[in-house]
Amino acid sequence: DGGITQSPKYLFRKEGQNVTLSCEQNLNHDAMYWYRQDPGQGLRLIYYSQIVNDFQKGDIAEGYSVSREKKESFPLTVTSAQKNPTAFYLCATRQGGPGAYNEQFFGPGTRLTVL
């Protein structure tokens, strides 16, 4: 089946630990995105990548890091520098490279809780 896979669905981590959230897609989409959602808030952009081996900071990149070594994969690492990492994290993809304005498609999300 074509789609976007995020794993794990629920993730718990202790303060001070880094954790990596997985996002995989088989839609052959060029662009991939990471968003953070907090209760009562809209989605805020963390990082995005419009082509392989390139990525850009979004509005709230501090304390996060990403890589885009393959078209299919865009993992997000939440580092210990992120002051308030407990949130719902959503990965999205979009067909077309820079300058395209197609709709984004979203994965099922990962709920991260810091204990």
Next chain:
Amino acid sequence: AQKVTQAQTEISVVEKEDVTLDCVYETRDTTYYLFWYKQPPSGELVFLIRRNSFDEQNEISGRYSWNFQKSTSSFNFTITASQVVDSAVYFCALSGRSGYSTLTFGKGTMLLVSP
């Protein structure tokens, strides 16, 4: 800078009532795109519609309709004869050149449809 405002935080209706969700946007771009997404309790965002700034025709899809008015910078969403399954959070979003084709989301409107 781009901005999307969804002034209605939460709306409660009884099944079969019509309901309109408001969306007001700000952008410096002359070419831009507007989107609506639905987020059911499962958490995954579902794409509903994309509209470009040159197309002001209203759109109807089943019980859903959208009213785009550039004069008031609004892109409102109406659900006719609401159903319990329409209960979700609805997000309006904006994409344009000044945002490098990323999406700027509103904070969402939670719609609760009771039987």
